[in-house]
Amino acid sequence: MDLGAGRGHLSYSTLVHAGDTWAEMDASLRTHVPAVKAAVSPDQPFAVSLRLSAASVGTLIGDPRERGRLKSYLDANDLYVYTVNAFPYGPFKGGPVKERVYEPDWTTDDRARYTMGVADILAEISPPSVHPSIQTAPLAYRPNVTGEAYVDACTRQVLRVVAHLVGLERRTGRRVTLAIEPEPHCYLETTDETVTYFTERLYPAAPELARLAGIPVSEAIGALRRHVGVVFDIGHQAVGFEDIPDSLRKLVAAGIPIFKLQAAAALWISRVTAEAVEAARAFTDTIYLSQTVERRDGRTTRYLDLEDALYAWEKDPGDRELRTHFHVPVFLDDLGPFRTTRFAVEEAFRMHRETPLSEHLEIETYTWDVLPPGLKHGGIDDYVRRELDFVRGLVLGDGAV
Template sequence: MKVNTGHLSYCTNIHAGKNWAEDFKSLQQNFPVIKAALSPEQPMGLGLRLSNAASLELIGEAPLMAFSQWLKANSAYVFTMNGFPYGEFHHTIVKEQVHAPDWTTEERKNYTLRLFHILKQLLPEGMEGGISTSPLSYRHWFKSTEALEEARKTATLHLVEVLKELIVIHRETGRNMHLDIEPEPDGILETGREFIDWFENDLLPLGIPEIRAAFKLSSAEAETLIKNHLCLCYDVCHFAIGYEDHAAVVTALEQKGIKVGKIQISAALKADLTGPAPENIKRSFEAFNEPTYLHQVVALKNDGSLLRYPDLPEALAGLEKGVTQWRAHFHVPISIKKIGLLESTQDDILTVLEIQKQKPFTKHLEVETYTWEVLPESLKLPITQSISNELQWVVNTEI
């Protein structure tokens, strides 16, 4: 739905589905209820998530027509998509396989191109569209500096192939769409700084010659097109886990002329460990130690350095001396600040939304709380109520 600074929706990766038929059934059951609660009088957008299998089914003319008709009948529209998880995202062990196949593969490239061709058909006239994606790959799969650098190069060149297609689509149809890279803990691109460095040191040097040759442009024109079609997905949870300075990141992006495609409004878990009973805090985190998703932990030490754990079990194995805070990659409800002895990083969301309010840096706002099925029972609510609460909380910030 339209808010003061852009379009607000929720990511449908919350709805479990193995194929398009199951995805569509979930949307038909849940979306009208959510829309009635949040946006009864105006159209409401969807942040659509499709697995590879679902995308292969929806790309057909008849399914796309049927879905388009349903969107129109329900006063709904699709403006952003989540192209990060390729396969199943619920009822299976996901962990680091959420990155697979990664951007070093043709499979990831072809899946993303297919999503853009679906979005091209669904995107309302005159509205920009975006698809978020993996930060190249999972860094721990590469055991040497040389292997990691080769993966960065191969992945970047595959991304450039997608950018070429987006340029062609824009020229042929007027549809302006961008691919939004989503840094996250233990991705090849993990932080705002790493994303900016990759953009300047890898993407532009590799991409400018390719775009320039393909479209007979100057280097400056090629760079402008890259910056139009390749953006950052600002997942607040991921940036909060790394204790990043949101204002500094947004300012650096602006100074470099790099755009933010969308804000994913999400919260992590955090806790202060300087109190008298850190073992109680540790036990509280144990309630969130579930086997489906990666829950990386970043610990802040009293000297300001960061200590990174690849998953919650490794952090729970022991409490390091000199650690003042833990932040864990667990997308908890954004509308909740206190969770027993723990907290959410809700304050980070408020900081980012205030920056957006004062000087909008994107038009796409997407709530992404996808862990409802694996939350402790005390935090579970019916799914339509849960999503409505999340969206209403954002609306109440007057964004």
Template sequence: MSLSTLPLSYCTNVHPGQTVDQVIAGLEQYTVPMSRQVAGPVAAGLWLAQPVIAELEAQPAGLEKLRQLLGAHGLSCYTLNAFPYGDFHSERVKENVYIPDWSAPDRLDYTSECADVLARLMPEGCEGSISTVPLGFKELPHQPDFVDRCIDNLLSLADRLDQIHDETGRVIRLAIEPEPFCELETTPETIAFFEQMFERAESARMLDVARRHLGVCYDVCHQAVEFEDVAGSIAELQAADIRINKVHITCAIQLAAPGEDADARAALARYVEPRYLHQTMARTSDGTVHRIVDLTTQACLEPPQEFLDAEMWRIHFHVPVNAESLGPLQTTRGELVQALTAIQSLEYAPHLEVETYTWEVLPEGNQQNLVDGLAAELTATQQLLSGLQNDFS
């Protein structure tokens, strides 16, 4: 199988949007001019926060206005990001982005409403996808029956997605997105959960529905931060018959030999910021991985001894995917190439989406005009995908 032939998507969670008018303003101010700089069609991977979804459900005219804007500028939308439920651009997001978790009815209701909206937005002739939280955040308290509640809600959503297919002919798949320090973060954890969830299906029909509509969003940055072999990880998901419904084309920060490079650690300290969570992993020469839940200035300038002794750090900070380095710091672009190469061996083509949402919080000197920055990312990614397809064929 080759890579997806759908227009390359980019995720609009980089733009604030708590109302339909704000979402439209972001598309007009950034997406439309960016698309004019990129050769070929572009898809808008919309982030529609819960207040926006509620507004669209209450006022259908807003959905029509959004659809007309996309159509007028040759933009399509076949995927939504339903990971951030609330304000993803508030002063402090951090662990709040995982609330509500999948044990909560609010998460189920919101995601179901996103599916209803996507069914009315997506083009004819293609399938849809919705990315979502990996159950919840490990550092937050959960009830003893947390996993059971998550499974019940996810199976209920699968049933609703099957109903949407019956009613509209549209296939929409959920893409659960493993992330460091979340209930699902590693590939083995993800496989174990899906096996448990599939075992809970009460009938052959329900098992078929769950397998058809529930899968993962493979965020390359996240699995690189975990120091996973991304190609091997993708092969493990394939062997377990867990569908990769969406791939987030993303890069993390990487720092080699941190104990020997105080200047690079000082440069990394400039990426400490108060809005988003930046989970940090350090791998030693024997393969042991040490973990910090969020990057701090002290962790950069006066790190624990095991971090100083590590051979490499990786930090969950989505940096421009066309960058191989950021001053003295490296990125995990090499892992991105490996992941996209491995994806081509699947029997289907996952949706592909660039998701760099951190432009506003990049340190001074690394920021640039957002339209130009997004256009450079998508152009570089289109070139990368074209080259990989040529190599694969």
């Protein structure tokens, strides 16, 4: 939904629903999205953040009638797609995901072709009134990055996609943007790393983009900023103990577009105790990675999964705090033995309310299927409604919960 006054389009990620194939995503789109719209935006168009796997892209690209059917459904139900989550290439529900979520990474033709397909679909199904964005992976899983050549290979594929986006806009008049999402344990993890990559690797590659897109270098410089930016997932950066307002200011100062400001809250054990460790075990049996950062005596230690951090505490108990990449409902602050990083969501949207940072706002709590039963407040549609009401309240300043 358009919040008006330049405050952006707000919705929730349909990554929370079944959607590994187009049949599954189409069913979720027709089952859940209308129910959420009826609750939060009954009289106004409702924005849709669409999850498209590589399988779904293959189906839609190969079947013009299915694309037409999708667009007709959106129009008939007062819905519009403003962003696509193209981070998970393959299956994301029902089985172990873990590190596989980053594959294929940005060194590969498969990742580039998939992303170009998403762009072509968006140019056709999204309304002219929005510049749709594509959420994508943080280049590569950090342990796989073997050196400078690996990063160069990622950058070349990104430039191929940007050249495609430049050509797409030239042909259709539709501007589609690519939004790279930093994430714990990936090549792009911190805001500082992201700023360094954009300013020292991507932006200096304007001559290569000029060659690929057949445009002057002077135009390529602007095209990079026009078409490539970031998803700022507040939960990811809070897990790394970043000062969220400071991180957002760094991106703005570097001229890096925030194409999506993503509301996500993570687990925060402000003081690790035996009681907190026992309660946290409810979050360790999951199909997703739960990257965890420990802060102890002013030092930080990173763990790939929460259970690794809990094991480290058991071996060497001591005063410390943990933040974990496990998305929990953004309207929750107190989880009993520990808290959430909801405070970071509040800080970011306070900044956005004063000076809008992004045209696309989104809630991404995709973990409904693996949440402990005590955190499932009503059915999934009600849970999404509560999150949307909460974030809309933050943006509009009325504190609605």
